[in-house]
Amino acid sequence: MSSADSTEAPIYAGLVEEHGDVPAEVRRVAEEVLREADRAIDFGTVRTAAAR
Known part of the structure; x- marks a missing residue:
């Protein structure tokens, strides 16, 4: 997750942490x-094996 993503989704960032x-x-x-x-x-x- 990039720093831009973590600022846009603080709840998700907190759950990941x-x-x-x-x-x-x-x-x-x-x-x-x-x-x-x-x-x-x-x-x-x-x-x-079957082809032999």
């Missing part, structure tokens, strides 16, 4: 889960 940047943390965790799910359901090796 008190609780951390929850949306950013949720985004980080969601991206991590997507990467893990992508690895868990990677069917690329199955297709390669």
Whole structure:
């Protein structure tokens, strides 16, 4: 959040200061889960073996 944003949204800035940047943390965790799910359901090796 830029300094301009914090002056325009003091309530949000206070919440971020008190609780951390929850949306950013949720985004980080969601991206991590997507990467893990992508690895868990990677069917690329199955297709390669079936083509032989």
